[in-house]
Amino acid sequence: MARKKGSSGGFGWGFLLGLVVTAAGAFAYFKFGMAPARVPEKPIPFERAAAPAALPPTAHTDVAIRTAPFGTSEDVFEAGAHIYKLRCASCHGTPGHDAAPARSTSPAARQLWKRHGGAVGVSGQEPGLIYAKIADGVPHSGMPAYASQLSETQIWQVSLLLKSAGQQLPDPVIGILKGSK
Ligand code: HEC
The missing domain is CATH 1.10.760.10 (Cytochrome c-like domain)
Structure with a gap:
């Protein structure tokens, strides 16, 4: 039982950490311009x-x-x-x-x-x-x-x-x- 609890606790933290990393990555992706720039249809x-x-x-x-x-x-x-x-x-x-x-x-x-x-x-x-x-x-x-x-x-x-x-x-x-x- 104890082992099971321990491993599920580890999974929880890993999952949370994963979320944080993913969110930070997504933020950087858009914030720092790595998202493909939209090419305007026509020159202004x-x-x-x-x-x-x-x-x-x-x-x-x-x-x-x-x-x-x-x-x-x-x-x-x-x-x-x-x-x-x-x-x-x-x-x-x-x-x-x-x-x-x-x-x-x-x-x-x-x-x-x-x-x-x-x-x-x-x-x-x-x-x-x-x-x-x-x-x-x-x-x-x-x-x-x-x-x-x-x-x-x-x-x-x-x-x-x-x-x-x-x-x-x-x-x-x-x-x-x-x-x-
Ligand atoms: C004052 C002369 C002039 C007039 C008027 C002119 N052109 Fe041109 N055109 C050129 C020159 C010079 C080029 C570049 C050389 C070439 O590729 O023929 C060119 C290039 C082009 C090209 C590209 C040719 C290629 O080989 O890819 C097209 C298509 C074209 N003209 C269409 C037109 C159309 C349609 C009009 C009228 C709405 C027009 N031109 C009016 C001089 C003219």
């Missing part, structure tokens, strides 16, 4: 306005995994084509027509309707990555950031269009891009 607007060129190369990784809030359709492609024609074609060209290299950019903007290696334009990239490059721009290249000029919907429309640049697009979409409509 000030940060984006103040230092678009200073974004570290990894800044895109959290955005890159974003997925488009809608799928592709002819409407999406047409909306994207209107935006592209107006804002992007002068640097990035249109199907069958390359843009003259802009003096303000370095390197020259990639022609997004031409085949580079295995894929047409950026069609080999994830839509979320294309989105990030359009929204945040490409630092030190002359590629502007469009997050303050286009809505998220508009940027996704263009991103999905460019993702599909290697596919057969509906004639009206090509018409908009080529300016014949």
Whole structure:
């Protein structure tokens, strides 16, 4: 009986000690920042306005995994084509027509309707990555950031269009891009 009592008493203390150690560990974990820092969904607007060129190369990784809030359709492609024609074609060209290299950019903007290696334009990239490059721009290249000029919907429309640049697009979409409509 005595032995039993003694061992259960030992278990009690060990258990209490364990609790204290666990609590202290949990406290330290959060208090001293060992918990994984939450990466904000988007840079705060000030940060984006103040230092678009200073974004570290990894800044895109959290955005890159974003997925488009809608799928592709002819409407999406047409909306994207209107935006592209107006804002992007002068640097990035249109199907069958390359843009003259802009003096303000370095390197020259990639022609997004031409085949580079295995894929047409950026069609080999994830839509979320294309989105990030359009929204945040490409630092030190002359590629502007469009997050303050286009809505998220508009940027996704263009991103999905460019993702599909290697596919057969509906004639009206090509018409908009080529300016014949
Ligand atoms: C003033 C010229 C200019 C305009 C206008 C412009 N871009 Fe760019 N863009 C560039 C340059 C320069 C780069 C960096 C070189 C490159 O990768 O093409 C770039 C890069 C990109 C990239 C990344 C390409 C890659 O290889 O990963 C995408 C995507 C892109 N632009 C899309 C757009 C879209 C969409 C628009 C319109 C909303 C646009 N750009 C407007 C010059 C421009």
